[in-house]
Amino acid sequence: MRTFLTLLGREVKSFFYSPIAYVVLFFFLIATGFNFYTGVSFLNQSPSEVTVVEAAFNTVLFWFPFVLIFPLITMRTYSDEFRMGTIETLATAPVSDWQIVLSKFLGAFFFYVLIWAPSFLYFVAFQEITGKQAALAAGAFGGSYLLLLLIGAFYVALGCLASALTNEQINAAVMTFVAIFGFFVTGLLGFILNSPSPAIREIIAYFSAVEHMADFSRGLIDSRPLIWYTSMTAFVLFLNLQVFQYRKWKA
Amino acid sequence: MIKVVHLTKRYPGFTAVRDISFEVDKGEVVGFLGPNGAGKSTTMRMLTGYLPPTSGHASIAGFDIFEQSIQARQHLGYLPESTPLYRDMRVHEYLRYRASLKGVEGSKIKDRVGDVLEMCDLKEKERALIGTLSKGQKQRVGLADALVHDPDLLILDEPTIGLDPNQIRQVRELIKNLAHRRTVLISTHILPEVEMMCSRVVVIHKGRIRASDTPENLLQKHRSAGEVRLELQNAGEDVHAKLAALAGVKDVQHKKSDPDSLFLLRTEAEADPTAEILKLAADNHWNVRGIVRKKPSLEDVFVDLTQGE
Numbered sequence: 001m002r003t004f005l006t007l008l009g010r011e012v013k014s015f016f017y018s019p020i021a022y023v024v025l026f027f028f029l030i031a032t033g034f035n036f037y038t039g040v041s042f043l044n045q046s047p048s049e050v051t052v053v054e055a056a057f058n059t060v061l062f063w064f065p066f067v068l069i070f071p072l073i074t075m076r077t078y079s080d081e082f083r084m085g086t087i088e089t090l091a092t093a094p095v096s097d098w099q100i101v102l103s104k105f106l107g108a109f110f111f112y113v114l115i116w117a118p119s120f121l122y123f124v125a126f127q128e129i130t131g132k133q134a135a136l137a138a139g140a141f142g143g144s145y146l147l148l149l150l151i152g153a154f155y156v157a158l159g160c161l162a163s164a165l166t167n168e169q170i171n172a173a174v175m176t177f178v179a180i181f182g183f184f185v186t187g188l189l190g191f192i193l194n195s196p197s198p199a200i201r202e203i204i205a206y207f208s209a210v211e212h213m214a215d216f217s218r219g220l221i222d223s224r225p226l227i228w229y230t231s232m233t234a235f236v237l238f239l240n241l242q243v244f245q246y247r248k249w250k251a
Numbered sequence: 252m253i254k255v256v257h258l259t260k261r262y263p264g265f266t267a268v269r270d271i272s273f274e275v276d277k278g279e280v281v282g283f284l285g286p287n288g289a290g291k292s293t294t295m296r297m298l299t300g301y302l303p304p305t306s307g308h309a310s311i312a313g314f315d316i317f318e319q320s321i322q323a324r325q326h327l328g329y330l331p332e333s334t335p336l337y338r339d340m341r342v343h344e345y346l347r348y349r350a351s352l353k354g355v356e357g358s359k360i361k362d363r364v365g366d367v368l369e370m371c372d373l374k375e376k377e378r379a380l381i382g383t384l385s386k387g388q389k390q391r392v393g394l395a396d397a398l399v400h401d402p403d404l405l406i407l408d409e410p411t412i413g414l415d416p417n418q419i420r421q422v423r424e425l426i427k428n429l430a431h432r433r434t435v436l437i438s439t440h441i442l443p444e445v446e447m448m449c450s451r452v453v454v455i456h457k458g459r460i461r462a463s464d465t466p467e468n469l470l471q472k473h474r475s476a477g478e479v480r481l482e483l484q485n486a487g488e489d490v491h492a493k494l495a496a497l498a499g500v501k502d503v504q505h506k507k508s509d510p511d512s513l514f515l516l517r518t519e520a521e522a523d524p525t526a527e528i529l530k531l532a533a534d535n536h537w538n539v540r541g542i543v544r545k546k547p548s549l550e551d552v553f554v555d556l557t558q559g560e
Contacts, residue, residue, distance in 0.1 A: 006351040017339035085335030089396065092299040092331075093352045094324040249303055250262075 004099050011077075011107020021111065024072050028115045031065040036122045052126055053135040056119075057144050057217045063210065067155075067180050071173035073111055074159025077104045082247065083167040091248055101241045105160050112152045120145075140219030147216040150229035151209050155180050157236040164243045183207050252277045252404050252434040253298065257307035260293050260458075267293040269458040270307065275451075277403070280430045282449035282466075283438040286557050290458040291438040292332055295408050298436075299329045312403060325354060328397030332408040334390055338382030342373055342392055345381060346399055353400035367395040371425060387418030394425060405429065407437045411444065423448065442549040452549070456557040469552050478545040479516040481528060484538035486512040493531060497524045511540055 015021040039055035056062065081087040090100060123134040123141065135141040155176075162175035187208030190201060205211060205224075212225040253275040260268040268290040275281050285291050296302040298309055300320040309316045314323035337345060346364045355363050368374050371391040376384060381392060390410060397405055410426065411419045419441065426437065427448055439445060445452060446466050454462040454469075462469060483490065494514060495503045499522025506513040518524060525544050532539045 002357075003352060003354065006348065010348055014337075014339075017337075084338070085331065085333060086337055087335075088296075088301055088331040089329070089335055089349075092301050092324060092329050093349070094321045094354060095352060096321065248301065 003095050004103060007095060007099055007103035008107055008110075011103050012110050014107070015111050020072070024069065025115055028065060028069060029118055031061070032119050033122070035059060035061040035065075036119070040126070051133070051135050051140065051217075052123065053140055053144055054214075054217045056122070057148075057213050058210075063184075067177070067184060069112070069115065070152075070155045070159045070180055071176040074108050074156055074163050074176055075169040075173040076163065077108055077160050078164040078244065079166055079169045079172045087248065097241060097245055097248075101160075101237060101244055105157055105237055105240070108160060109153055109156045112156055113149065116145075116148060116152075135217075135219070137219050139221060140217055143216040143219060143221045144213070146221075147212055147225065147229075150226060150233075151212070153233045154229045154236065157233045157240065161236050161240045161243060164240055164247065184209060187211065252279075253309070253311055253436060255294075255298070255307075255309040258294070258297060258304050258309050259306045260290075260297060260302065261305040266458055268297070268304075268455075271455065271458070271460045272307075273453055273460060273463055275434060275436055277434055278432075279451055280435045280437070280449050282445035282452045283436055283455065284440075284442070284445065284452055284553060285438075285455040289455045289557070291455060292408055294455070295329075295406050295436070295438065296331075299327060299406060300324050325400070326402055327404045327406055328400065328402040330393045330397045330405075330407045330410055332412070334393035336381045336389060336392055336396075338380070340381055341378055342381060342384075343368065343377040345392065346395055349396045350399045355400050363399055363401065367398050370398065370428075371395040372421070387414050387421065390414060390418070390422055391425070394422070394429075398429065403434060405433055405435045405437075407435065409438055409440070411439060411441055419444075442553055446549050454553065454556050461556045462552075466549055470547050470549065477518045477522070477547050479518060479525060479528065480541070480543045480545065481514040481516065482540040482542070483512050483514065483532075484510060484540055486514075486537065487535075489535075490514070490537065493535070494528065497527055497531070498522070499524050 036056050038061060039059065040052060043050065043052065043055055078087070081090060091097070126132075126134050135144075158179045159172070159176040162179060163169075163172040165175065166172050184207075187204065187210055190196070190204045190208055190211065193200075193204075196204070206228050212222070215222055216225075253273075255271060255273050257270050257272055258268060259266065259270050271290075271294065283291055283294070293302065297304050298311065298316060300316050300323060303317055311323040312326040314320075314326070316323050340348070343364060346367060347360055350360045350363050351357070368377055371394050373388065373391055373395060376388055381389065384392065394407075394410065397407070407426070411422050414422060423444055426435065429435070430448065437449070449466065452462070452464065452466055452469060453460060464472070481494070490512075491503055491505050491514070494500060494516060497516075499519045501517045501519065503517075504515040506515065516524065516528075523544060525542055528542060529539070531537070
């Protein structure tokens with residue numbers, strides 16, 4: 001356990017060795033702040049049944065930076081180690097491959113959580129200042145953040161997998177982006193296709209992060225997306241371990 | 252300390268290591284020699300648990316390198332070829348991280364890191380970013396990392412490659428000092444180094460072990476043995492034949508260079524024909540400009556064992 005915490009500690013700290021972490025944090029703060037601001041001013045224009053939480057989590061301004069951060073967070077997790085050769089010192093220390101894979105995933109996930117943390121304050125500030133509820137119920141508020149964490153876990157895992165596949169950060173970033181974009185677009189097919197059959201709609205619904213978020217931010221906590229994202233994260237991490245060992249062993 | 256039994260590593264299309272077996276006893280300093288691509292690094296990577304062997308097995312301190320990989324790794328300090336390091340960490344930070352990773356107790360980490368910084372002469376650079384260090388300093392950081400958990404066994408893959416002569420000397424002294432209470436397996440291309448440091452040499456070529464013996468024994472057994480260089484002024488026609496007729500001389504090469512001639516005599520391992528050559532020269536009034544006897548070196552043995560085939 002101590003070994004694992006040591007690994008995790010380095011993964012988390014490694015973000016802050018380079019200025020990239022600060023740049024990502026800074027711009028993400030601006031993007032989400034702007035999104036929140038436009039959401040609130042939109043609601044200000046006319047009476048509406050939409051809550052602030054719904055307005056903040058269901059806009060293009062929310063989704064656009066959302067899908068862009070994952071390549072930035074995860075691109076160097078493995079690529080850098082493979083390119084620099086440090087993977088050899090890492091993997092010959094008395095640590096198991098699972099510990100390495102999990103620490104890299106959780107380290108990146110921790111950073112993802114960290115960049116979302118300030119957004120929490122927006123809603124707190126809103127409630128303090130206006131004296132109004134930001135969400136219909138605690139479930140809508142908690143549900144949105146829960147879903148944010150679960151989608152994040154899945155996308156971070158995808159990013160780690162992509163990074164384990166290549167020595168170049170740029171390749172990892174592009175692969176991550178394409179993978180996430182692929183899932184995203186598949187989810188949007190429901191809106192694009194002309195009256196798809198119920199079975200297809202059912203399948204597409206699993207991919208649709210946009211629809212999941214629409215439900216959760218209204219307080220509709222559906223178990224299907226929860227299970228989908230959890231099991232997909234576990235599956236991708238399993239693939240990640242295989243890829244990691246394969247790359248190591250063919251060295 | 253190390254036991255390798257019929258270890259083989261096959262890649263699609265070629266075999267990097269073929270059925271090698273050797274042992275390294277506690278306290279030995281063993282030089283692992285071979286040309287580039289001979290299978291040295293592959294063998295070391297298998298020993299350190301980085302690569303799985305295709306067949307055969309090996310153990311370190313009694314632990315199987317694959318079945319009990321974690322325990323085996325706890326006993327060894329490894330310096331990979333080209334010393335990979337995290338460039339964006341500071342020296343002491345990196346060593347503390349590595350110490351913790353290798354299971355050094357929390358309360359002892361500070362002391363251990365202090366010790367290895369001292370040992371590797373890095374005290375002044377303790378707060379420097381690793382990326383800003385010179386190659387020699389980085390090499391010493393790598394060594395400090397290999398040592399930080401005080402392992403019984405050190406596996407060093409070309410620790411002196413790419414260093415300047417001063418740095419090579421520093422690293423060599425360091426390794427010599429480390430060797431006192433440890434078992435060391437070291438691969439290198441610098442053969443005088445091996446003669447100075449190693450109690451035994453394992454020569455590997457094309458994935459096979461060609462020799463495993465003390466440096467002295469290797470030199471003794473070596474067939475192409477010694478050489479005498481003789482420089483003569485205005486050498487006559489008969490010199491070549493007279494030199495070749497001497498006892499212990501295997502063959503003579505005449506390299507003409509006016510006005511002096513250079514003769515290279517290859518001799519048996521034990522033979523020293525210099526006295527006789529001088530006598531011959533005195534009797535025949537040859538004008539000797541110089542005579543040098545070159546003892547057989549490990550380099551000759553190396554070339555002999557790893558060339559051809």
